[in-house]
Amino acid sequence: MKPAPRKIALIGNPNSGKSTLFNQLTGLRQKTGNFPGVTVEKKSGTLRLPFPAHSSASDETLVVAEAILIDLPGIYSIYPKSRDEQVAMDILANPQHPDHPDAVVVVADASNLQRNLLLFTQIADLGLPTVLALNMLDVAESMKLKVNAVQLAMQLQVPVIKINARSGDGVDLLREAIQRVAVTERLVPAYFLDPAEKQPEIIEEVKTRYQLENNYLALQYLCQHDSFTFLNQGQREQLDGLITKYAFDKTDFLANETITRYERLRPLVQKTVTSQGDSEQPAWTRRLDKILLHPVWGYVAFLMVLLVIFQAVFAWAEYPMDWIDQATANAIQWTKTTLPQGVLNDLLTDGLMAGIGGVIIFIPQIAFLFGLVGLLEESGYMARVMVIMDKLMRKFGLNGRSVVPLISGVACAVPAIMTTRSINNPYERLLTILVTPLMSCSARLPIYTILIALVVPDDTVLGILNLQGLVLLGLYLLGLIGALGSAWLFSIFVPRREPSYFILEMPTYKWPRWSHLGITMYDSVKSFVLEAGKIIVAISIVLWVLASYGPGDSMEQAEAQTMKEMSDAPEQVREAAVASAQLETSYAGRFGKFIEPAIAPLGYDWKIGIALITSFAAREVFVGTMSTIYSIGGEASEDAVTIRQRLEKERNPQTGGPMYTPAVSFSLLMFYVFAMMCMSTLAIVYRETHGWKWPMVQLVYTMVLAYVSAWATFQLLS
Structure with a gap:
């Protein structure tokens, strides 16, 4: 009988290499979603482990089976300061939680062992089978530190495995340790610090009332019951009564606990870590930080990095994009001429295939953009950006941690807004949520690239800089300026109720793990194609129906009238005129005509109006909509016509x-730089702010800003 899949939790401090190890253990056998009942993103994957084939203790036959590896949010201790961190304790403290693990792998940074072991001792004291994965040993060696893993395992009485999460060294040994701890022996470590030593009576009463076996878990019921989602109001009041009965001072106890743990860890670390010289960071690291953290050159370096990224997005992705564009056009033309003429042919080519073409053409640019941003994160440079931006952010009512959502917004505003939970100050978190959608996300990239290619020549500046790439960089910087300016305006009207602090651990520089970057690029492209692609294709088909049919016999009358007026014109011109007239009298055309007076001051016609409305579902739908509209109402030709050629x-x-x-x-570029145009973003802002007030404020101010900017641009350039 196949054993039930074990659940293994992966936990560790931020920047300890936990996510890299997760990708190493699961590869592409992973998925993303949300933890049950909350909006916190959940990453899980399958981990292949050797499991006993039979329950008999005498039968040592092993089979390879799959366990579920769950990547918990990064935390410094089990006492949470944000909702992301709270998720970890809700899972670890609640045996009934669907993600409650059978074992825990704690990933520790060997170059800062004492601080990392604080979290390990807390996890181990919860009574869960635990393995310690000792990562970043190469960084420790560069700091002249040597860690004795055997001595550490003897001191902690748990398996300690030396790994390199980026190269994969030691990962097989880690799998064996997980199997032994979680399945074969179910090793539960002894208490590192038993709270019953000082508070035996109250701990025992909590264990009795809530059927608990672990002393430290009982203590967490006392300290964290107000935030535990699995306890009801009656249970919380009951625990409050116990606190009063025994005069339990939570703040005093937690302070003493932390001090005591560090006091016990200090001699342990001294026994296991030996220094072989100067343990400071390497000289080249310090020299590099002098530039990248400089108050002037740091910003210059960041700007140059962004410039390289956007040059690469245009220059490197141009050839595969052109190939995909032409191949799609050829496939549509071949299908048109091969299949019998009729409604099915038109639906397949002008609706479905045109919509798919509007999706896959941007795969190269999405892959390059996410790959390069991932490179910055993997190398440790992104943390430097947060540090140098903190001073600037504070002038606009934000702080350095706001940089993470803003930079993440370049990928997608939805997960970016979710990352604002790491901002402890509610005031700064709200401001960050309100302005993050102004950052140019990947959904805008298809619009930017197609419009820039239409009007900006493919020339070089100074012999090396592509002019189209410079314009793209300008649009992204314009989004950043808009976000900072909006944050400053909001900071005037939204009252600040408490001060804020910015504390960040600086990760070391390291070479990226290329397989990790490959997984990031693959996941990004997959998400774009499957998530955004489904919306684009579905809307393209619906739009084809609306553009192919009209009320009554209006389209037949339009055809007859046009044929009569252009009876002497060449057949090709007459067919194009008929298609355009029919589109104008279709359901889609009539709706576009209805809103045309409102958008005419921006220079837009009713066809662009249709695309504006459909792109409210998702910004990237704009290009697919235009492709579908011009497939239906454009020029008839035997030659394959690309999306860009249709617009030209x-x-x-x-x-x-x-x-x-x-x-x-x-004007269109300016509109899409600032316009909200994303139902998913509105939905996530509603969930994060618990009401419709701020989503509506966000929608109104971004649309007003977009309309005014687009109008001013059109008037100036006309």
Whole structure:
């Protein structure tokens, strides 16, 4: 009989290499979601371990089976300061939680062992089978520190495995230790610090009332019952009564606990860690930090890094994008000519295939962008950015931790807003939530690239800088300026009720693990194709239906009228005119005509109006919508026509010139730099702020800012 899958929790301090180890253990056998009942992101994956084939103790036959590895949020101790950290304790303290682990792997940074072991001793004292994974030994060696893992295991009485999460060294030994601790022996470590030594009566009463076996877990019921989601109000009041009955001082006890743990850890670390010289950071690290943390050169370096990223997004991704674009156009044209003409052919080519083409063309740019941002995080540079930006952020009502959501917003505003839970100050957290959507996310990238390619020449500046890449960088910087300016305005009207502090552990510089970056790029592309792609394709099909049919016989009348008026015109021109007239009288065309007066001052026509409305579901739908509209109402030709060519050929009916002039294109770019245009972002802001007040404020101010900016741009360039 196949054993039930074990659950293994992975936990550790931030920057200890926990996420890298998670990817190493699971590879591509992982998925993301949310922890039950909360909006905190959950990463889990399958971990292959040797399990006993039979329950008989005499039968030592092992089979390889899959365990579930759960990556818990990074924490410094089990006493949480944010909702992300609270998730970890809700899981570890509640045996009924669906993610409660059979064993825990604590990842420790060997270069800062004493601080990391504080968390380990707390986890071990909860009575869970525990393995200590000793990571970043190479960093410790560079600091002239040598860790004796055998001595450490003897002192802690748990398996201690030396690993290198980036290279994979020691991972097989770690799997064997997990199997032994979680399955074969169920090793539960002895108390490192037993709270019953000083508070035996109250600990015993809590254990009796709540059927607990572990003393330290009983203590957590006393200290954290107000935040434990699995306790009801009656149980919380009962625990408050016990605290009063025994005069238990939680603050005093926790302070003494932390001091006592460090006092007991100090001689233990002295026995296991030996210094072989100067343990300061390497000289090259200090020299590099003098530049990257400099009040002037630090900003210059960050700007240059961003410039390289956006140059790469354009220059490196251009060739695969052109190939995908042309291949899609050829596939659509081949399908059109091969299948019998009719509604099914039109639906397949103009609806489904055009929508898919609007998705897959941006895969290279999404992959490059996420890969390069991941490179900054892996190398340790992103933490330097947070440090140098803290002083600047405070001038706008934010702090250094706000940089993480803002930079994450370059990928997607939804997870970026979720990361604001790490900001302890409610005031700064709210301001960060309100302005994060102004950062140009990856969903805007398809719009930016197609419009920039239309009106910005593919020239170089100074012989090395691509002009299109510079414009793209400018749009991203404009989003950042808009976010900071909006935060400053909000800071005037939203009252600050408490001071804030910015404390950050500086990670060491390290070479990225390329397989980790590959997984990041794969997950990003997969998410874009499957999540955004489903929306784009679905809307493309719905839009095709709305653009292909109209009320009554209006489309037939439009066809007859156009054929009569252009009876002498060439067949190709007449067919294009008929398609355009039918589109204008369709359901989609009528709706576009309805909103056209509101968007005409921006230089937009009713076709662009349709795309604006559909892109409220997701910004990237804009390009797919335009592709579908111009597939239906565009020029008939036997040659394959790419998305860019369709936009280039579109004419302005009033002037007869190109529709997408620099004035119109830059107006659209300005609109999408600031416009909210994302239902998912509104939904996550509602969940994070627990009401519709702030999502509506956010929607109104971003749309007003977008409309005014687009109008001003069109008027200036016209």
